[in-house]
Amino acid sequence: MKYKTTVGLEIHIELNTKSKMFCGCLNDSEEKQPNKNVCGVCLGHPGMLPVINEKAVEKVIKADLALGCDIATESFFERKNYFYPDLPKGYQISQYQAPLCREGFLELSGVGKKIRIERIHLEEDTGSLAHPDKANYSLINFNRSSVPLMELVTQPDLESATEAREFAKELQLILRYLDVSGANMEKGEMRVEVNISLRPENQKEFGTKVEIKNLNSIRSVEKSIEFEIKRQAEILEKGEKVVQETRGWHDAKEITFSQRSKEEAHDYRYFPEPDLPPLEIKADYLEEIKAHIPELPSQKRERFKKEYGLQEEIFIIKPKTGDFWEQTASELSEWIGSETGKAIKGEERKRVIDLVTNYSVELQGVIRSVLNMEMEDLILAEKFNITAEDFAEFIKMIYLGQISSKIAKMVLIEMVKTGQDPSDIIEANGWQMVSDEGEIEKAVAEVISANAKAAEDFKNGKQASFQFLLGQVMAKTHGKAKPELASQILKKQLS
Numbered sequence: 001m002k003y004k005t006t007v008g009l010e011i012h013i014e015l016n017t018k019s020k021m022f023c024g025c026l027n028d029s030e031e032k033q034p035n036k037n038v039c040g041v042c043l044g045h046p047g048m049l050p051v052i053n054e055k056a057v058e059k060v061i062k063a064d065l066a067l068g069c070d071i072a073t074e075s076f077f078e079r080k081n082y083f084y085p086d087l088p089k090g091y092q093i094s095q096y097q098a099p100l101c102r103e104g105f106l107e108l109s110g111v112g113k114k115i116r117i118e119r120i121h122l123e124e125d126t127g128s129l130a131h132p133d134k135a136n137y138s139l140i141n142f143n144r145s146s147v148p149l150m151e152l153v154t155q156p157d158l159e160s161a162t163e164a165r166e167f168a169k170e171l172q173l174i175l176r177y178l179d180v181s182g183a184n185m186e187k188g189e190m191r192v193e194v195n196i197s198l199r200p201e202n203q204k205e206f207g208t209k210v211e212i213k214n215l216n217s218i219r220s221v222e223k224s225i226e227f228e229i230k231r232q233a234e235i236l237e238k239g240e241k242v243v244q245e246t247r248g249w250h251d252a253k254e255i256t257f258s259q260r261s262k263e264e265a266h267d268y269r270y271f272p273e274p275d276l277p278p279l280e281i282k283a284d285y286l287e288e289i290k291a292h293i294p295e296l297p298s299q300k301r302e303r304f305k306k307e308y309g310l311q312e313e314i315f316i317i318k319p320k321t322g323d324f325w326e327q328t329a330s331e332l333s334e335w336i337g338s339e340t341g342k343a344i345k346g347e348e349r350k351r352v353i354d355l356v357t358n359y360s361v362e363l364q365g366v367i368r369s370v371l372n373m374e375m376e377d378l379i380l381a382e383k384f385n386i387t388a389e390d391f392a393e394f395i396k397m398i399y400l401g402q403i404s405s406k407i408a409k410m411v412l413i414e415m416v417k418t419g420q421d422p423s424d425i426i427e428a429n430g431w432q433m434v435s436d437e438g439e440i441e442k443a444v445a446e447v448i449s450a451n452a453k454a455a456e457d458f459k460n461g462k463q464a465s466f467q468f469l470l471g472q473v474m475a476k477t478h479g480k481a482k483p484e485l486a487s488q489i490l491k492k493q494l495s
């Protein structure tokens with residue numbers, strides 16, 4: 001039988017504010033010393049009063065606006081009561097009845113499908129527990145206690161593992177563009193829970209829902225759904241019933257496993273937090289946040305495609321690298337335009353764009369092999385020392401045939417190592433092109449006499465021999481002979 005898959009996601013995102021949600025403690029996920037960034041408020045001491053972090057509210061609203069949500073004009077925090085060792089207050093401050101946002105959507109790039117978002121709210125994170133191997137105790141760290149957390153719940157609109165993966169990837173990208181969160185799943189900055197059910201294709205009502213937790217990478221989101229689709233289909237195929245339960249994900253074995261079966265529905269006894277004032281979101285406040293929303297990944301994708309015909313996703317998912325690409329392309333177009341006295345267009349422009357794209361990819365590869373770093377990280381660490389102007393000059397040299405591709409590669413490595421201007425590098429290393437006809441004529445004559453057979457073959461109509469001989473001339477001049485000139489002289493001498 002054929003089955004339909006239904007997937008909904010619940011995603012927790014740690015906001016990258018400087019301080020925590022309700023106190024002034026540092027929000028630092030990199031802190032190695034346990035229980036360092038703590039105070040009476042985030043440790044839940046009785047009588048301590050929380051204060052709302054305005055930046056956290058602003059960041060959630062920023063994300064809400066980017067996701068096309070309806071922002072609540074009035075919202076408030078509530079206490080969600082439960083006991084757990086990592087929650088010393090005995091309740092988590094969250095939002096239930098009045099979330100900051102309802103009814104947004106995210107469009108999956110490439111598919112053109114809109115996934116509806118049911119709600120987004122703001123809450124605080126809990127502390128974290130560690131269970132050392134073979135120890136009969138657990139350790140607790142409150143550095144994460146009360147870190148601002150945004151929770152996003154989708155409608156069950158996703159229908160495959162691929163769609164869920166694309167949703168998580170695009171959301172991650174949006175959050176990074178907005179500077180709302182690092183959204184790094186490996187670091188726990190973005191945590192995804194999957195709700196998945198299967199039903200026969202002709203059945204209207206949803207099948208039994210299974211929840212998957214402990215997913216710490218986008219790959220595990222995709223793999224766990226693929227696994228569940230297979231597992232649940234096999235159960236249904238046998239005429240058995242899927243058990244409603246929470247399952248964990250085993251990353252190495254790539255399987256889900258039962259964690260706990262359906263419990264009584266929790267009654268968290270939500271009630272409005274008496275120590276915090278309600279939030280009133282005013283129109284001018286919203287307008288101000290809206291004015292600071294940068295170009296979003298989908299808009300950039302669209303613009304790059306329209307303006308440059310550029311489809312490479314790498315320049316979207318690595319925004320700083322993409323910015324560098326664009327600066328280079330515009331520097332170069334302007335330059336060539338001003339030198340030739342007319343704007344470049346059509347095929348010629350496409351050639352320039354392709355050169356910038358190819359050499360940008362090459363540049364990323366050189367950075368990886370020389371510095372063992374990603375270009376994006378290098379820029380973010382403010383250690384990238386090549387200007388778009390120098391890079392454009394470098395590509396112009398290739399465009400004008402002033403350097404061969406072999407020399408280009410050498411120049412690029414030097415640029416990465418030293419950050420020097422390409423013309424200085426060429427000058428200092430004596431890599432200028434040889435355009436002295438006498439010198440090339442000499443090299444051509446030597447190549448012809450050393451390869452008499454190939455020269456004979458060419459005269460007898462074998463075109464490939466010409467390319468071979470030209471390659472020999474280039475090798476003899478160490479890649480420095482002007483290719484067009486070398487080709488002309490070779491042709492002349494052969495005839």
Ligand SMILES: [Zn+2]
Nearest residue numbers: 023025039042
């Ligand atoms: Zn604190």
